[in-house]
Amino acid sequence: MSPPTSRRVGRPRAQERPASGLPPREEVLAAAAELFTAHGYTATSTRAVAERAGLRQASLYHYFDGKEAILAALLEGTVRPSLEMARELVLRAETAAEARLWALCHSDVLLLCGGPHNPGALYLLPEAQTERFAVFHQVRSELKAAYGELLEDTEPGAALTTEELALRTDLVFGLTESVILIRRADPARDPRALAPATADAALRVAGVPQRSLARQRREGQRLLAAWR
Incomplete structure (x- = not known):
């Protein structure tokens, strides 16, 4: 009986990137605009925004401090x-x-x-x-x-x-x-x-x-x- 193989634990894979051609930061803003207008600001998590943008949640924080910063950027835009x-x-x-x-x-x-x-x-x-x-x-x-x-x-x-x-x-x-x-x-x-x-x-x-x-x-x- 062969010994059990150990499972490799690596970084979580990102979702498949949308085919919009937007840079990641703009993709986050587009995803947030869609979710905020459809479901409301409070009901939308940064995880949901990241998934919609095709990013890991941790990667989202490279571009924005959090949900508040995303909404601020959208409003000012x-x-x-x-x-x-x-x-x-x-x-x-x-x-x-x-x-x-x-x-x-x-x-x-x-x-x-x-x-x-x-x-x-x-x-x-x-x-x-x-x-x-x-x-x-x-x-x-x-x-x-x-x-x-x-x-x-x-x-x-x-x-x-x-x-x-x-x-x-x-x-x-x-x-x-x-x-x-x-x-x-x-x-x-x-x-x-x-x-x-x-x-x-x-x-x-x-x-x-x-x-x-x-x-x-x-x-x-x-x-x-x-x-x-």
């Missing part, structure tokens, strides 16, 4: 690109502010609704409202302020009082972010159709007359084409 664009648009005084505001709204909608998992829906998580994500809230506040600067530079905005401008900024910014709820209710809604429609509506809320809308839209589209 929905506002930082728009803030960078907004800051540049504020400085482009050679272009009508109405067109710049249209371009920002359009781009912001695509960012909020981009990807298969509606990343903007992370705003709706109760955990996202806490002080643990203060950096996200600060960046979002800066983005809202940039919306206000562009709005103030428009012809209708220049005629508003300080209080009226603050309210109008809230309305335009809120309208743009409302696409999160629209996409949540109708995941099949095409963001490429939603973005220009929302940008048009934002200009109307801003006080831009209907007769000027098509011209400002064309100029905004030219800005976006040059941006790419």
Whole structure:
């Protein structure tokens, strides 16, 4: 009778990697966005995120300290690109502010609704409202302020009082972010159709007359084409 062979104990094998072609860190973010929006933040473990991303749980901690850091990165990823664009648009005084505001709204909608998992829906998580994500809230506040600067530079905005401008900024910014709820209710809604429609509506809320809308839209589209 042959002696029993000892069982080799090695490192646990990773799950098969998804065929997305994303780097591991981005794969973790994509997996977390999917699971957080589908099951909630509290109900999703780092183990589940790692498995969905095709990584060992220990490997996940090479990229993030934990679940909180993952959510922070996802939340900030929905506002930082728009803030960078907004800051540049504020400085482009050679272009009508109405067109710049249209371009920002359009781009912001695509960012909020981009990807298969509606990343903007992370705003709706109760955990996202806490002080643990203060950096996200600060960046979002800066983005809202940039919306206000562009709005103030428009012809209708220049005629508003300080209080009226603050309210109008809230309305335009809120309208743009409302696409999160629209996409949540109708995941099949095409963001490429939603973005220009929302940008048009934002200009109307801003006080831009209907007769000027098509011209400002064309100029905004030219800005976006040059941006790419």
